[in-house]
Amino acid sequence: MKLKNGITKLIFLLAAVLSANVLAAQTSTGGSSFLLGGIIITAILLVLGVIVMVGDNLIGIEAKQSGVKTDKVNLSVFPNLSEILAPKLPGYVQDAPVKVLKRGFTINLLGEAEKNVISPNVSRYALVPPNFRGIAPIPKLVAEIGSNVKAGDKIFFDKANPDVFYVAPVSGELVSLNRGAKRSIAELVILADKEIQYKTFNAPDLNVATRDDLVAFMKESGAFQLIRQRPYDVIADTTVVPRDIFISTFDTAPLAPDQDFVVKGREAAFQKGLDVLNRLTSGKVHLGLNAGGKTAPSSAFTEATGVEKTWFHGEHPAGNVGVQIHHVAPIGASDIVWTLGVQDVITLGTLFAEGKWDVSRIIALTGNEVEGPTYISTYAGANIGDLTAGRVADQGVRIISGDVLSGSAKGKENYLDFHDDQITVITEGDYYEPFGWLLPQKSRPSLSKTYPNFLFSDTKYKADTNTHGERRAFVVTGQYEAVLPMDVYPQALMKSIIVNDFEKMEGLGIYELIEEDIAICEFVCTSKQPLQKILREGLDTMHEQG
């Protein structure tokens, strides 16, 4: 803010000097009374302007000395440039302060889910250990293969934390254990019952229980698998008290599910979840609210109690919790915060309210390769083939658990990732395109103004996986900063990760970022660099170094 003011003043000064110079040159040749009058008027205006500016600055200095927080309030008689350029905010925000994020890029894609919920017949569900980052590749099984389990029954634990359990999403027979690379456990598959049987938990009463009681119960009931921890985006460490807990109540990723729609009918469980979380942190539970939608967010979010609410307005990734943390209370070297998704909070709330492990999820089945994109009611870890049955072709498509930017590619035999609430199916783009770099045959999403896209901002595009070019060294600059609404220099950070410079990584804010936050940078990257992969390598190294 200070710098911007400085620059404005400099430009003013320069303009003044320039006009004086030009006028002086003219008077020496012409020298009519009209010109002279003009000069005098300009000079008077300038002097007046200077007086006002000086006075204006004096007010600012005085305010600072008397302890008014000047970075929040504009004390000047001039409106800030940002105040003039601020977008018109919707009425439902009322007078609440809104964090307006100017940078970002929302990708409009075809295949948005229609707002009705279907319940396809899903026979298999899986608990996928690699979904919980931070645990050993071969966890210790509690349940036996072939045994029957209820929803909420213990399935495995990580050997490093033998008292934190991971539990069955649904009831049924634990039919198989699929192994991945190096004999790691990739999937634990449950053949689901027609009617889900729930294990009954005796949840502690929030009013009387201590934090230790709550944590002990949550370890036992599997609730910690809902919580992710930053930095590094790992499964929550049960031994620490997080500084704050953050929840984003809207998702700006391409084709992301509408969280207002998802929470409908489960508002009470959501609030209960927030109450539980409030007991777990030494700080606050922060909700990020969407001030960019046409209609007001669900009352579950706007009227939530016991939480700190912050409104955000902006393009993707404004809905990412990492971006919101950055603007509310950035993560430093010694900070630990927890994050949850909206439906994770609902599951936690249900566990405490009804004493059952209910990981029912409303997920969005989206993308241009889906016939009739829709919302689906299912449970975490559902089989993707069952979810997409009859709606997705077998060949030439890529199925993604999550969104197109940061999701993971899956086959029909795989399972929905535990924390995901979206499946996106797009076209495999393994085609050659004549002169694709000059005259593309098909329209495609792009931030670049070398395509006429910016003229048709409402156009929705067909997505495919073609890279539209080959990988190159970092050449273009300023591109990542233009789409990342954070005070971070991604290119400098990436370079520090590549050369393993720990001090720089830390200084440049690696703790504040996870893959999904810089996914939009990777999308726009002209050099087709794998930024998410580089960042993950950096995060893993930092994590190992402790």
Place this chain on the structure above:
Amino acid sequence: MNNPIFNFFKKIEPDKKKSPFLHTGYDAFFTLFFTPNSTTAPGNVHMRDGMDLKRTMIFVVLALQLCYVFGTYNIGHQHFVSIGQHTEFMSGIHLKLAFGLIQILPIFIVAHLVGLGIEFWFAAKKGHGVEEGFLVSGALIPLIMPPDIPMWILALAVAFAVIIGKEAFGGTGMNILNIALLARVFVFFAYPTTISGDNVWVAGIQGFSEGAAVDYSWWHTGFFNSIFEAFGWTTFDSSATVVSGFTGATPLALAAKGGWDAVTEVYSSAQMFWGTIPGSIGETSKPLIILGALMLIFTGIASWRIMLSSLLGLIFTGILLNWWGATPFMDVPWEYHLYMGSFFFAVAFMATDPVTASSTNTGKWIYGFFIGAVGLIVRVLNPAYPEGWMLAILFMNVFAPLIDHYVVESNIKRRLKKTTVAA
């Protein structure tokens, strides 16, 4: 895919193991015709922006095309002005273009043969694809060379710039100095006697004194004359001689000697603005350069911050020098500096090279401002060398990483402050 060109390409594809060099060359041309069918790897983004480096580079080359057309014309125009024929802008256009083509084509071909040849060879050696960097360098180099440059010097300069300036540092995206400017600076410092003073800016005459004969080859008198005769147009006249009063001096050389008055004795400001003056091939026509620059700004390929701050730097320094006013050159009003020399071309196409410029937005303001300031200081205060942008940009290229370092450091400090306050 069923496309005759595609099928042809697939048929002639050389074996990668047996002849790596051939395959590298083949791959470069194939990817120029067809965007490859590579798809996003699992674990990364699944969808990529339509923009790639080829498109970025090609748009810069497109933005230079107007300069190419005018440059070609202007080589001919200057030649005919020197011999007192077709001195009107619109007369003898076919002759001027033909003369320009004969002059510029060898420069273009040599620059590309040498530059691309080296790029292909390095790419084959390293076993990766040919990168696009030389597309722009190769398009820029002919435009910043004097029209009469000997081919062997050009070839040496390009080889020096590509090998020492780029490949030694690891290829496209890794270089510290702007490649095109490096080629030019090599010419000017390695061959100061061949390329010196006023005598290189006009081509096709044997000397600069009155009565010197024209220097026509078979292409002029044989090839083009026979064509023009067939149409009944005017032809190249090999008996023409240099007219009296012609010097071939550039406006800057004149200004260095006698200030703005000395310039206006020879050239009008309209001439300097539209570009019908002697100079490097592509840098004379300001309106066409501005059009190209606007295209780059509009498409977001070049940084408007650098262009604007360079202009501010020039204006600031210009005003300072005007106030000082110790020499006639210092007295040249700052706005006239925009007419002379190659400020626009240098700032629009050279200073904005993203690899060698500052990478941070704050850094770009500082970087650009100093290019404007240092360039004008070199232009006005340096007695030996009449133009400053080349040196200023190379100088600031060297400083760009330092500027970025401090911008990034300030980000680190800011973060430390924020996170410790919050905690």
